[in-house]
Amino acid sequence: MEGAVPGKAGWVRVAYWPAESTEADALKTPIKQVEAGTDFTHQVALRDLRPDTRYRYRFEAGQPGNDTVAATAYGSFKTAPDAAASAKVTFTVANCQDYARRDDPANGHKIYPQMGALHPDFFIHTGDLEYYDKPSPLATTVALARFKWNRIFALPFQRAFHREISNYFMKDDHDTLKDDAWMGQVYGELTWDQGLALFREQVPIGEKPYRTIRWGKHVQIWLVEGREFRSPNDMPDGPEKSIWGAEQKKWFYETVKNSDATFRVLISPTPIEGPDRDTKGDNHSNKAFAHEGAELRQFIASQKNMVIVCGDRHWQYASVDPETGLREYSAGPSSDAHASGFSEADRSAPHRFLRIKGGFLSVTVEPSASGARAIFRHYDVDGKIQYEDVLTAP
Incomplete structure (x- = not known):
């Protein structure tokens, strides 16, 4: 159908770091497998974030059984002030x-x-x-x-x-x-x-x-x-x-x-x-x-x-x-x-x-x-x- 965006089984992970730091300092969430039962989605809670801070993140994805990163996407978000x-x-x-x-x-x-x-x-x-x-x-x-x-x-x-x-x-x-x-x-x-x-x-x-x-x-x-x-x-x-x-x-x-x-x-x-x-x-x-x-x-x-x-x-x-x-x-x-x-x-x-x-x-x-x-x-x-x-x- 028009506009279809079918998902695909594999693994996902998020790396994140304060924007004033470097990507090399990123923390990473554990790798999680995604599959059709959840529409290939995954949600992760990022804890202990600094207040009033812009964070950058890198989304990573790969194929099942392969540790190689096959796709990445970047973004950012801001945390609330105290x-x-x-x-x-x-x-x-x-x-x-x-x-x-x-x-x-x-x-x-x-x-x-x-x-x-x-x-x-x-x-x-x-x-x-x-x-x-x-x-x-x-x-x-x-x-x-x-x-x-x-x-x-x-x-x-x-x-x-x-x-x-x-x-x-x-x-x-x-x-x-x-x-x-x-x-x-x-x-x-x-x-x-x-x-x-x-x-x-x-x-x-x-x-x-x-x-x-x-x-x-x-x-x-x-x-x-x-x-x-x-x-x-x-x-x-x-x-x-x-x-x-x-x-x-x-x-x-x-x-x-x-x-x-x-x-x-x-x-x-x-x-x-x-x-x-x-x-x-x-x-x-x-x-x-x-x-x-x-x-x-x-x-x-x-x-x-x-x-x-x-x-x-x-x-x-x-x-x-x-x-x-x-x-x-x-x-x-x-x-x-x-x-x-x-x-x-x-x-x-x-x-x-x-x-x-x-x-x-x-x-x-x-x-x-x-x-x-x-x-x-x-x-x-x-x-x-x-x-x-x-x-x-x-």
Whole structure:
């Protein structure tokens, strides 16, 4: 099929070293064999890394039974500053991409070189990295789902960006199973459990799908999980209905309360605030999850300098909740061809910015004379700023 990138059995290893050192000083991970059962993938944890350091790495691969290195690839990543370090931090956020709607047929999505030009410290993809339930082909089996993963990550723009940036990946419905999916459903021959396993196979996420990461004195992010623990969308709303589940929600409340970061940013695969379409019933801004949505908005709004960045919606927006004053920024889809589902006629009082086009979001938090400030910028697919919002903290 077009774009196929079949894997091959063999061995892999990673060598890594601080960028200011030489390649001769590299540490090496143990050799690991890869095979078809894991789509020829392997994940390795690099520990005891220095804070606020650019690392270079060399990926090595070889054939079974042969120690000779047959292929290499180079890249880099940056580690987070210590929690006490008053450092400037920039990160970018994108969501909702697929092969069919890429805007450069030969190279992939144009947002990737535009984000790379900003030299972000890290990148977050909020989910829908691919669409199992969109044609060419419909990924109704494990083999077809793997085909889609390999095809989109082999695109030159994506490949060049990801190998030089620290990445955090989150999942949503289309890269788990299908539109608005929840536990126990199937898509063709693809089961729910297979969908969860495929995501863990293809991208590193750690022990739990929800995480919080500190990036210096002024930034802490929360990456939450919106599929694995959710109640069915058609369940009657009330205190027991949840997208996050009790354990994740308890973790979120506790870690937020214990944080002393200047700015705290919740990264959600789906909107918490919206506004969204009245016909939708899959996220916290919808009536279907009104009880938990109101609970979360009240809690987040009660925290000092805390905002929401979300994915899923196929348009860009910045909104302020009229009841709580809470801010939410939607990154928007990864190409203009992917933009849909909303219009200027749907603009309402909460909107501070609304654009039915593709692009990405950047967040820069930097020390200032009075404390720190956070700058949220929406970009179009060509890297032009469309909106800017500046928040200050004493």
